[in-house]
Amino acid sequence: EVSDDTPTLARTEITxxxxxxxxxxxxxxxxxxxxxxxxxxxxxxxxxxxxEASAFATGSGSNAPFGIVTALxxxxxxxxxxxxxxxxxxxDIYTFQQSLPARFRPNASWVMENTNLNRVRQFGTxxxxxxxxxxxxxxxxxxxxxxxxxxxxxxxSTLSTAGVQNSVVFGDFSxxxxxxxxxxxxIELVPHLLNTSNNLPDGQRAWYAYCRVGADSVNDNxxxxxxxxxx
Numbered sequence: 452e453v454s455d456d457t458p459t460l461a462r463t464e465i466t467x468x469x470x471x472x473x474x475x476x477x478x479x480x481x482x483x484x485x486x487x488x489x490x491x492x493x494x495x496x497x498x499x500x501x502x503e504a505s506a507f508a509t510g511s512g513s514n515a516p517f518g519i520v521t522a523l524x525x526x527x528x529x530x531x532x533x534x535x536x537x538x539x540x541x542x543d544i545y546t547f548q549q550s551l552p553a554r555f556r557p558n559a560s561w562v563m564e565n566t567n568l569n570r571v572r573q574f575g576t577x578x579x580x581x582x583x584x585x586x587x588x589x590x591x592x593x594x595x596x597x598x599x600x601x602x603x604x605x606x607x608s609t610l611s612t613a614g615v616q617n618s619v620v621f622g623d624f625s626x627x628x629x630x631x632x633x634x635x636x637x638i639e640l641v642p643h644l645l646n647t648s649n650n651l652p653d654g655q656r657a658w659y660a661y662c663r664v665g666a667d668s669v670n671d672n673x674x675x676x677x678x679x680x681x682x
Contacts (some may be wrong), residue, residue, distance in 0.1 A: 468663065468664065470663075471660065472495055477656075490615045495648060499660070505605040517665075519620055533677065551675050558623045561621045617676055621675050626669055641659050
């Protein structure tokens with residue numbers, strides 16, 4: 452008789468948080484600057500991209516997305532320390548790659564801050580030919596161990612002997628969910644702003660931008676968080 456192998460099913464809950472911004476402007480500037488709307492929309496879209504780039508890396512999860520670093524930090528099974536406190540070496544790349552379960556490696560990617568990417572670029576020396584990635588003619592590192600490499604400006608870049616720095620994420624990002632409500636960024640015209648003292652129009656309008664987005668790791672085992680930490 453075959454055993455009962457019914458899996459345990461659980462619901463994943465990711466709560467969207469609201470990101471919003473307001474750009475007030477006078478009726479006069481709208482009439483005098485023909486490309487005003489296009490310029491403001493471009494700025495609002497850029498602001499959203501910057502906010503999300505930070506949130507998806509280190510967002511607190513409190514009225515904000517859970518960044519991948521936040522989701523993995525303090526998860527002992529995902530944390531892997533560098534060999535030497537205060538240093539990032541080629542041996543750490545091997546440790547991080549080997550620490551990720553084999554079933555998640557085929558679709559894995561590397562994420563780190565540019566300072567650490569530049570450290571990786573310098574791994575190839577006379578004694579470490581196997582550590583060579585690219586020379587100074589290349590714009591960036593396309594891959595490490597055959598896996599794509601991405602930059603995240605919000606991640607830790609320092610290598611201090613005090614405290615813990617979350618320097619590298621390596622894993623299968625199909626297990627990190629980003630949930631957008633109402634599609635993407637919505638930008639609406641507020642036709643008249645009302646004076647706060649008398650509730651009458653004061654000759655100003657505004658562009659109001661908003662979106663609702665949530666994010667979280669749904670399987671921490673699909674990632675490792677490479678840390679610079681004292682043993």
